[in-house]
Amino acid sequence: xxxxxxxxxxxxxxxxxxxVGLAVLARLGHRTGVSPIPLxxxxxxxLSAGGPIDLSxxxxxxxxxxxxxxxxxxxxxxxxxxxxxxxxxxGFPAGIVDLVLNLTPGLVLGLLLGWDPVAALLLGGxxxxxxxxxxxxxxxxxxxxxxxxxPAILSILVMEDMAMAVYLPAVAALLVGGGVAAAVGSLAVxxxxxxxxxxxxxxxxxxxxxxxxxxxxxxxxxxxxGLLLLVAGLAERLQVSAAVGAFLVGITLSGQxxxxxxxxxxxxxxxxxxxxxxxxxxxxDAGEIPGDLPLACxxxxxxxxxxxxxxxxxxxxAGVGPRGRVRAGTxxxxxxxxxxxxxxLGVTAGVQPELGPLAAAYVxxxxxxxxxxxxGSDALLALIxxxxxxxxxxxxxxxxxxx
Amino acid sequence: xxxxxxxxxxxxxxxxxxxxxxxxxxxxxxxxAGHRDLLLYDRDDPDSCGQVVRLEEDDVRTLADLLGAGxxxxxxxxxxxxxxxxIDWVPVDGGSACSGRRIGEIGLREDLGxxxxxxxxxxxxxxxxxxxxxxxxxxxxxxxxTPEGIRAMHALLQGD
Numbered sequence: 001x002x003x004x005x006x007x008x009x010x011x012x013x014x015x016x017x018x019x020v021g022l023a024v025l026a027r028l029g030h031r032t033g034v035s036p037i038p039l040x041x042x043x044x045x046x047l048s049a050g051g052p053i054d055l056s057x058x059x060x061x062x063x064x065x066x067x068x069x070x071x072x073x074x075x076x077x078x079x080x081x082x083x084x085x086x087x088x089x090x091g092f093p094a095g096i097v098d099l100v101l102n103l104t105p106g107l108v109l110g111l112l113l114g115w116d117p118v119a120a121l122l123l124g125g126x127x128x129x130x131x132x133x134x135x136x137x138x139x140x141x142x143x144x145x146x147x148x149x150x151p152a153i154l155s156i157l158v159m160e161d162m163a164m165a166v167y168l169p170a171v172a173a174l175l176v177g178g179g180v181a182a183a184v185g186s187l188a189v190x191x192x193x194x195x196x197x198x199x200x201x202x203x204x205x206x207x208x209x210x211x212x213x214x215x216x217x218x219x220x221x222x223x224x225x226g227l228l229l230l231v232a233g234l235a236e237r238l239q240v241s242a243a244v245g246a247f248l249v250g251i252t253l254s255g256q257x258x259x260x261x262x263x264x265x266x267x268x269x270x271x272x273x274x275x276x277x278x279x280x281x282x283x284x285d286a287g288e289i290p291g292d293l294p295l296a297c298x299x300x301x302x303x304x305x306x307x308x309x310x311x312x313x314x315x316x317x318a319g320v321g322p323r324g325r326v327r328a329g330t331x332x333x334x335x336x337x338x339x340x341x342x343x344x345l346g347v348t349a350g351v352q353p354e355l356g357p358l359a360a361a362y363v364x365x366x367x368x369x370x371x372x373x374x375x376g377s378d379a380l381l382a383l384i385x386x387x388x389x390x391x392x393x394x395x396x397x398x399x400x401x402x403x
Numbered sequence: 404x405x406x407x408x409x410x411x412x413x414x415x416x417x418x419x420x421x422x423x424x425x426x427x428x429x430x431x432x433x434x435x436a437g438h439r440d441l442l443l444y445d446r447d448d449p450d451s452c453g454q455v456v457r458l459e460e461d462d463v464r465t466l467a468d469l470l471g472a473g474x475x476x477x478x479x480x481x482x483x484x485x486x487x488x489x490i491d492w493v494p495v496d497g498g499s500a501c502s503g504r505r506i507g508e509i510g511l512r513e514d515l516g517x518x519x520x521x522x523x524x525x526x527x528x529x530x531x532x533x534x535x536x537x538x539x540x541x542x543x544x545x546x547x548x549t550p551e552g553i554r555a556m557h558a559l560l561q562g563d
């Protein structure tokens with residue numbers, strides 16, 4: 001056997017072994033109702049700590065990059081331009097409450113630790129955004145999609161999605177540095193691009209989609225995937241980050257093309273997103289994670305409380321009773337893919353080495369505890385009421401509202 | 404007809420729900436993927452669903468059939484021989500106040516004593532049209548009801 005053939009053999013067996021390993025984890029996740037994201041992260045940590053397989057880094061990195069692009073294009077495809085613009089009007093107050101309550105704890109902790117302000121802002125982003133993947137699956141698994149608090153939950157997810165279109169390029173600009181003027185310029189480009197994409201999606205989405213449309217899956221997959229990578233690459237070159245470019249492509253595609261693209265990209269996303277989470281875990285200093293765990297738990301406790309408060313507030317605004325408010329809050333607790341994408345930006349740029357391990361530990365905790373809290377939301381409400389009873393002399397007024 | 408509330412669920416689909424005469428709340432989610440969820444809300448906690456029944460497309464047809472909508476269209480011809488009931492084809496006129504409104508908004512059954520059991524649009528028949536379907540100029544409504552009801556339906560849909 002010559003050298004090239006043995007290389008190919010090595011790469012194929014490595015990839016195969018990793019995919020089989022991830023398949024076992026995904027199976028486990030399905031059986032136990034645990035999101036696969038923390039499991040993939042743990043697998044990556046185990047591999048980087050000298051597991052049995054020595055992956056070639058280049059391969060995982062490219063897989064990981066494609067993973068980010070696919071994660072974000074599907075998040076963009078999730079909502080039609082019309083849904084985005086109506087949600088923007090109706091969900092704005094809830095979006096602001098969500099931002100203030102959940103970005104602040106991470107930001108403050110970063111500053112207290114004496115980090116660079118940009119790194120602190122990234123940590124704020126990590127604690128801010130819920131995992132729409134985990135939340136959507138929870139609502140489905142617990143038969144809560146039809147509940148009256150669900151529109152409030154979904155509207156917060158949509159708002160976070162939209163906010164990412166501004167936040168990601170803004171922090172990407174700050175990470176590049178080059179002073180305030182350059183960052184403001186880059187931010188203006190990003191906000192402008194998001195606005196243009198929304199207008200294009202609403203006005204010309206059907207037209208663009210008609211041009212791209214083809215009844216063959218093969219043609220459609222190649223044209224949308226090609227367009228996606230081109231725009232993502234172009235965005236990266238303009239320093240607006242590939243993730244943002246992909247997200248905007250997702251928003252622009254509409255109608256039948258969007259529907260078919262969701263079906264075609266879905267399996268690819270599952271494959272490459274796993275590579276992304278592995279890549280992230282491999283690119284951080286995993287030895288730090290156990291040491292960061294207490295801090296991550298503290299941050300998780302605070303931000304789980306603020307997320308529950310956010311959901312409570314949004315659901316109450318929608319006229320939902322106390323039980324539904326706690327359901328809304330607990331459903332939103334899990335952080336996931338976006339938090340890792342945000343931390344990944346910082347890791348790649350090389351700010352604050354502690355950010356990666358802390359974010360990984362934090363996502364592990366919230367993604368594991370979040371679904372448990374959502375299942376036990378009624379018990380949690382009883383606990384909240386008991387605590388209120390202790391702290392307020394008169395009987396709690398919330399009880400009267402239920403009837 | 405009961406008051407049906409429509410709620411858009413971004414990323415999921417559309418939910419319709421209403422309260423029955425006996426105070427139970429029933430809903431239906433039309434998922435973008437095509438299937439539907441039948442929702443029976445909890446009496447103790449009206450914000451949550453006590454039961455969620457997943458319906459695939461042919462389940463939906465079966466259920467609709469059991470609830471009677473399909474039978475009505477199938478038995479149109481039989482109906483004509485029932486004393487006191489008439490059936491007629493009523494074109495929707497552009498000048499009518501109903502053109503551009505949803506069927507559910509018109510409140511035909513209670514006010515007129517007639518209801519639209521099918522709609523002919525662009526040469527295609529829509530049997531048992533949903534209440535949120537918007538009437539357009541050029542549609543032809545297949546109406547069943549009392550003879551007076553049918554006359555009132557003509558007046559309503561033709562705008563005079």
